[in-house]
Amino acid sequence: MATMKEIADAAGVSQATVSRVLNDGPKVGRATRERVKSIIKELNYRPNANARALANSRSDAVGVVIADLYEPFFAALAHGVETVARKHDTQILISGGSIGLEHEQKAIGTLLSHRCDAMVVHSKSLPDGQLIELAREVPGMVLINRFIPEIASRCVWLDNQAGGRLMAEYMIRQGHTKLAVISSDFPIDDPLHRIAGIQEALAAANIDLPEVNIEYGPPNQEGGEAAVQNLMSKGADFTAVLAYNDAMAAGAMAMLLDHGFDVPREVSVIGYDDILLAKYCRPKLTTLRYPIEMMASKATELALQYAQGILPSEDTTYKYQPTIVKRDSVRKI
Incomplete structure (x- = not known):
């Protein structure tokens, strides 16, 4: 059929x-x-x-498109939506989109078939044009973790380039000049923006980041382990690792410890997201806080307002900034 x-x-x-x-x-x-x-x-x-x-x-539910129901980051996103939906006595319909064009199209189609007037959409693969069209068709559609200038007032997003710059500047202040970067190999903008921010901070400090000191992998613990293993196999010289997210940072620390490196006395590690895992790593992980639950709550409030015809001015934007969470995995040298 x-x-x-x-x-x-x-x-x-x-x-x-x-x-x-x-x-x-x-x-x-x-x-x-x-x-x-x-x-x-x-x-x-x-x-x-x-x-x-x-x-x-009309549906009384808020539709949510997220990439992965298992990952703590997306669980926090869903919880932020649910908190606001509960306050408004509204149910949520979650449609898993994974990261991929067809998955996201199918997830959005499912919510459209249920006539969700309010939708919070996490999309990394759909082109801007399709999302702009969706915004025209669904008054209560709000994008999370993505910025499109043409629909800026419907975007709740994090400045990832500022985040990359912040983590590099923090390491530089701790005296580190030999940095390694392990990043996601997913074909999305976030890793590109974070590395751009890192490069910006290093350029300002006249510090070089050799290509040999950059590794890519799946954004999970296994990806972090493999990335650090590859760095060591290539003979990369580094005293600090800047990880795409906390999961990769945790995998990186495990691999370093398995090879006899003391973290942070010999190698410092910083993550990104501040998921629950960061508090329970040993050593506890220094990271950047990504306020995804707060952002999801804001996106849901906006989606419900927009569905009722309450619209902000078109030049309104909802940009959030990451912040450093200092724990035990970074040492001043």
Whole structure:
């Protein structure tokens, strides 16, 4: 049986437009409506009865698209949404998007089929144009952890370049000039922005970051372990490791300790996010706090307001800044 996405692809329209045609909704031109109906008939598409029933009325739920239900970062995001939804006596519908174009499209399509008037969307793979179109179609759509200038008032985001600069500047103040960077190999903007910030701070201090001192891997403990293993195998010279996130930092510390390095006496390590894991590493992890739960709460409040037609001025933006959390994994030299 054909899916709504297949109908949308064949017709060259969004899944939201297909949903409007199926439910006799407004804002669809006659030619587009007829083309979509023709393809629906040709592909013998039959919408799910339960979803159809839900789509014929407004949903009382806040829709949430997140990449990973397992990762602590996204659990904190979901908790921030839930806290606000509970305060407004509203349920949440969570749709897992992973990181990938098709996964995110499917997750958003699921929420659209349930007529969620308010949506908090974490998307790293969809192009700007599709998200701008979605913002036009869903009044209560808010992006989290991403900034698009054309819909700035719908973006709740963290300045990752400032974060990279902050962590490098902190290490430099501790006397470290031989730095190694382990970063995510995911094809998204966050690692690029963080490394740009690191390079900016190093350039200002006239410190070089050799290419041999940069490693990429999956943004988890195993990725951190492998990245440090690769650095050591290449003979990279460093006294400090700047990690893409806390999970990679934890893996890096484990690998360093397994190879007889004292953390932080011989090698200092700094993470990013300040998830719960950071407090229970040994040594406790110095990191940058990513206020994702606070950001998710703000995004949810905005989504509920926008769904009711309460809109801010178009030049409003909701940019957050990371802050250093000093613990035990960094030593002054």
